[in-house]
Amino acid sequence: MSTPKTLHAAFAGHVAAALDALEGAGTLPVGLPRGNVTVEPPRDASHGDLSTNAAMVLAKPAGTNPRVLAEALAAELAKLPAVTGTQIAGPGFINLRLSPDTWIAELNAIAALNDDYGRSTMGGGSTVNVEYVSANPTGPMHMGHCRGAVVGDALASLLEWSGHKVIREYYVNDAGGQVDVLARSVHIRYREALGEYVGEIPEGLYPGDYLVPIGKELAGEFGDSYVSAPESDWLIQFRTRAVAAMMVMIRDDLALLGIKHDVFSSEAELQAAGKPAEAEAWLRAQDLVYDGVLEAPKGKTLDDWEPVELPLFRSTKFGDDQDRPIRKSDGNWTYFGADLAYHFQKAETADALVDIWGADHAGTVKRIRAAVAALTEGAGKEIPFEVKLVQMVQLLRGGEPVKMSKRSGNFVTLADVVREVGKDVVRFTMLSRKPEAQMDFDFAKVVEASKDNPVFYVQYANARIASTMRKAAEAGIAASDAALARLGEEELALVKHAAQFPRLVEAAAASREPHRVAFFLYELAGAFHAYWNLGNDQPEKRFIVAQDQELTSARLFLASQIGQIVRNGLAILGVEAVEEM
RNA sequence: GCGCCCGUAGCUCAGCAGGAUAGAGCACCAGAUUCCUAAUCUGGGGGCCAUGGGUUCGAAUCCCGUCGGGCGCACCA
Numbered sequence: 001m002s003t004p005k006t007l008h009a010a011f012a013g014h015v016a017a018a019l020d021a022l023e024g025a026g027t028l029p030v031g032l033p034r035g036n037v038t039v040e041p042p043r044d045a046s047h048g049d050l051s052t053n054a055a056m057v058l059a060k061p062a063g064t065n066p067r068v069l070a071e072a073l074a075a076e077l078a079k080l081p082a083v084t085g086t087q088i089a090g091p092g093f094i095n096l097r098l099s100p101d102t103w104i105a106e107l108n109a110i111a112a113l114n115d116d117y118g119r120s121t122m123g124g125g126s127t128v129n130v131e132y133v134s135a136n137p138t139g140p141m142h143m144g145h146c147r148g149a150v151v152g153d154a155l156a157s158l159l160e161w162s163g164h165k166v167i168r169e170y171y172v173n174d175a176g177g178q179v180d181v182l183a184r185s186v187h188i189r190y191r192e193a194l195g196e197y198v199g200e201i202p203e204g205l206y207p208g209d210y211l212v213p214i215g216k217e218l219a220g221e222f223g224d225s226y227v228s229a230p231e232s233d234w235l236i237q238f239r240t241r242a243v244a245a246m247m248v249m250i251r252d253d254l255a256l257l258g259i260k261h262d263v264f265s266s267e268a269e270l271q272a273a274g275k276p277a278e279a280e281a282w283l284r285a286q287d288l289v290y291d292g293v294l295e296a297p298k299g300k301t302l303d304d305w306e307p308v309e310l311p312l313f314r315s316t317k318f319g320d321d322q323d324r325p326i327r328k329s330d331g332n333w334t335y336f337g338a339d340l341a342y343h344f345q346k347a348e349t350a351d352a353l354v355d356i357w358g359a360d361h362a363g364t365v366k367r368i369r370a371a372v373a374a375l376t377e378g379a380g381k382e383i384p385f386e387v388k389l390v391q392m393v394q395l396l397r398g399g400e401p402v403k404m405s406k407r408s409g410n411f412v413t414l415a416d417v418v419r420e421v422g423k424d425v426v427r428f429t430m431l432s433r434k435p436e437a438q439m440d441f442d443f444a445k446v447v448e449a450s451k452d453n454p455v456f457y458v459q460y461a462n463a464r465i466a467s468t469m470r471k472a473a474e475a476g477i478a479a480s481d482a483a484l485a486r487l488g489e490e491e492l493a494l495v496k497h498a499a500q501f502p503r504l505v506e507a508a509a510a511s512r513e514p515h516r517v518a519f520f521l522y523e524l525a526g527a528f529h530a531y532w533n534l535g536n537d538q539p540e541k542r543f544i545v546a547q548d549q550e551l552t553s554a555r556l557f558l559a560s561q562i563g564q565i566v567r568n569g570l571a572i573l574g575v576e577a578v579e580e581m
Numbered sequence: 582g583c584g585c586c587c588g589u590a591g592c593u594c595a596g597c598a599g600g601a602u603a604g605a606g607c608a609c610c611a612g613a614u615u616c617c618u619a620a621u622c623u624g625g626g627g628g629c630c631a632u633g634g635g636u637u638c639g640a641a642u643c644c645c646g647u648c649g650g651g652c653g654c655a656c657c658a
Contacts, residue, residue, distance in 0.1 A: 464618075
C-alpha cells in the first residue's frame with residue numbers, strides 16, 4: 001500500500017528541506033542532530049497552524065542565537081506556496097500560517113484515502129507479537145480479563161494501522177497445577193452425571209456449573225469406568241478434555257467482544273517439545289542458570305519455609321531483585337521456567353514482543369524481561385520486549401459496587417456484561433482511560449444516552465452526520481468537492497482538527513496507548529457538535545441551507561470527511577460506527 | 582523491609598516521546614431555549630500539577646529524595 005503524505009508528514013519534510021538549504025548556504029553547520037526537531041500544531045490556535053522548535057533546538061549546537069536562526073529558517077519556509085505567514089515567537093518558535101487551499105487539499109486527501117486515512121508506514125513492516133488475554137483455561141472469561149483483552153486487541157490494530165505486521169497471540173496455561181484442579185473438578189461432575197450425590201464442591205476445586213456439561217459428556221463416553229479408578233488413570237485425559245472445552249468457551253466469549261487471536265500457544269505442547277529444557281541447557285552453558293538456594297523472603301513470615309536447592313536463573317544479572325527458580329523441587333517446570341522458553345519461542349518469529357498483563361502480575365515483569373534479554377541476546381538478535389500492565393476494573397451499578405460471591409463461583413462473566421450493555425460500550429469504556437490507571441465501570445452510566453457519556457457522544461456524531469446525509473438526499477442535494485472554497489474559518493477549523501488524526505495514530509502506536517484514539521475521537525466529536533450547535537441560532541450555519549445548494553454540498557462534503565475520521569478511529573478501537581441511534 | 586504503578590480543579594480524568602497563558606466532562610454560578618437538524622445550548626468562577634532538590638534556553642512531563650494511596654514479594658498460575 002502506498003500512502004500519500006498527509007499534511008503533517010509533508011511539513012516535517014519541508015522543515016528538513018529548509019534546514020538543508022540553510023546548511024547549503026552556510027548559515028547552519030552541516031550534520032547537526034535533528035532528532036529533537038518537532039513540527040506540530042501549537043496548543044493555542046491563535047499562534048498559527050503549525051509550529052517548529054527547530055531554531056531553539058539547533059541554536060546551541062550551531063553556536064548561534066535562536067532568534068537569528070529562526071529568522072533565517074522562517075525566511076526559507078516562507079518560500080513555500082502553502083505558507084501564508086511566518087512569525088517568530090517566544091524563545092524562538094517559528095509559527096506558520098497555512099493557506100485555506102492547504103486545508104482544503106487535506107480535506108480532499110481524507111476523501112481520497114477514505115478508510116485508509118490515518119494509516120502510516122511508520123512500523124516499516126516489522127512484526128510485533130502482542131500477547132493478550134491468556135486467561136487460564138479453567139472457566140469462562142470474567143470481567144477481570146476484559147480490560148486487558150480490549151486494550152490488547154485495540155493495541156494490535158493500532159500497530160497494524162501504523163505499519164506493523166501483528167501476531168495476536170494467546171498463551172494457554174494448560175500445564176500447571178490449576179488445570180489439574182480443573183480435571184479433578186470435572187471428575188466430580190462426571191460422577192455426578194452418573195447419578196452419584198456429590199454435595200458441595202470441596203474447597204479448592206472449581207465449583208462453577210459450567211463444568212456440568214463436560215461431566216455429562218465424559219459420563220456418556222466412558223460410562224462408570226473411571227468412577228473409582230485412581231487419579232493417575234484419568235487425570236491427563238480429563239484434563240485435556242476439560243481444557244479443550246474451556247477454550248471453546250473462552251473463544252466464544254472473546255468473539256462476543258470481536259476478538260480473534262491468530263495463535264493459541266499451548267504450554268503443555270511447549271513442554272512436550274522440550275523447549276524449556278533446551279533453554280535451560282543453553283542458559284547453563286552460559287552460566288546463567290545454576291543450582292542454588294534462595295534466601296527466605298524478608299518482611300513476610302512464612303511458616304512452611306524451608307531452604308531448598310533449585311535451578312535458578314540469574315535474573316539479577318539483568319536487573320531483577322532475586323534469581324528465580326525455573327523448576328520446582330519435584331522437577332516440574334515453574335510457571336516462569338516455561339514462560340521463559342515461551343517468550344523465546346515468540347521471539348523467533350517477531351521483531352518485537354508486547355505482553356498485556358494484569359497489574360497483579362507486576363512483580364514478575366523484571367524476571368521475564370531479564371529472560372528475554374538473556375535469550376535473545378544470546379541468539380544474536382536482541383528483541384525489544386515490553387509489558388503493558390492493565391489495572392483492575394471496579395464494577396458498579398448506580399454507584400454501588402457489584403457484589404460477587406466467590407464461594408459459589410458466581411463471578412460477573414464477560415458474556416453477561418456484553419449481553420447487558422453491548423460490545424461497543426464495553427470496548428469503548430475500557431479504552432476511555434489510560435490502562436495503568438484504575439477504573440470504574442458503572443452499568444448505569446455506560447449506557448446513558450447523553451453527552452456526558454463518551455461512547456454515546458462519539459457514536460452520535462457519526463449518526464448525526466449520517467442522518468444529515470439522508471436528509472440532504474431527500475432534498476436532492478449531495479456532497480460535492482466542487483465549491484470547497486466556500487468553506488469558512490469555522491469549517492476549516494474542523495478540518496484542522498481532523499487532520500491531526502494521522503499524527504495521533506502514530507503517536508498512540510509509538511507509545512502503545514490506544515486510549516489516545518478514544519480521547520481524540522471524543523474531542524473531535526465535541527468540535528463537530530459545537531459547530532453543529534451554531535446552527536441553532538444561526539440557520540445560515542447549518543449543514544443544509546436549502547437556498548444555497550453549492551454551500552450545502554461543500555458542507556456535506558466536510559461532514560462526510562469528519563464522519564470518515566470518526567469511523568476510522570472507531571475501527572481502530574473495534575467499535576461499530578452506527579448510522580442511527 | 583524491597584520492588585512496581587499512581588498522586589493534575591470540589592469529583593472523574595486528559596495532557597500529544599520537555600515547549601508558549603496547564604485542558605475536558607461532572608458539580609457549582611449566570612443567562613438562553615414557543616424556532617430548529619430529538620437525546621439542550623452559551624458564558625463564568627475555580628490549580629503552588631502531592632512535596633523538596635537536580636538536569637535544561639524551557640519541566641505536570643526526565644533524574645534523586647520525602648510524604649500519601651494501590652498492587653506484588655519462595656518451587657501459584
